[in-house]
Amino acid sequence: MKTAIKISSKTETGKILAKSLLKLILAGFFIGSFHSFDAWVGLVLALYLLYTLVKKWRLDEKDKYVYLTGALLGGVLGVCCEWWGIYYNHWEYHDLGTRSFPYWLPFAWALAFTFVYQLEKDLFRSLDLQGTKEKILLTLLVAMIFPTIGEIITIQLGVWTYAWPYQVFGVPVLAIFLLVVFHSGVNYLMILICKHLGWENDVFNPPN
Structure with a gap:
């Protein structure tokens, strides 16, 4: 019986990872293929973000405020990081004419939160993680691996380039570290927000 449960858990986890990876690859290729039409890319991402938030608001009574707050927080802080990096020439976006800041960036950062949060929540459930250390390790791995894969795809498709050295397929080691810091910081x-406002959820404020 326990063996069957473990096999089922592994199968579910594999499906979660495969589905999330497919979403990430499709998003990366979409942005990479149409990045020169960044206003249209921004519109599509904005509509998808709206669809995601409305869907969660209607169907997920428990987490609707978490998705909305996290998306806003991720979007605002992500834009601040982007302005810093672009201003100091740490990275550069291409094919924007006279502009240096793509229209789609705020929505991409907001969607990054909904993507990472949903993935963490699904993995916590499928792996039946209970310990705090296990959860922290998993969130760090998710923050390191999945955003990096997304960046590799878009960089290879010519969306932007980093000025920092020691790169892995175009993504500097420093950038990977900062991605982990960013997503961990948002988490x-x-x-703090969920505990202060009493929003119970599996990732940020698990019920007792």
């Missing part, structure tokens, strides 16, 4: 802020 920490969400933990």
Whole structure:
């Protein structure tokens, strides 16, 4: 019986990872293929973000405020990081004419939160993680691997380039570290917000 449960858990986890990876690859190829039409890309991402938030608002009574708050927080902080990096020439976006800031960036950062949060929540459930250390390790791995894969795809398709050295398929080691710091920082802020407002959820404020 326990063996069957473990096999079922592994199968579910594999499906979750495969589905999430497919979504990430499709998003990366979409942005990479049409990045020169960044206003249209921004519109599509904005509509998809709206669809995601409305869907969660209607169907997920428990987490609707978490998705909305996290998306806003991720979008605002992501834009701040982008302005910093672009201003100091740490990275550069291409095919934008006289502009340096793509229209789609705020929506991409907001969607990054909904993607990472949903993935973490699904993995916590499928792996039946209970310990705090296990959860922290998993969130760090998710923040390191999945955003990096997305960046590799878009960079290879000519969306932008980094000025930092020591790169892995165009993504600097420093950037990978900062991605982990960013997503971990957003998670920490969400933990504080959820606990303060009493929003129970599996990732930031698990019920007792």
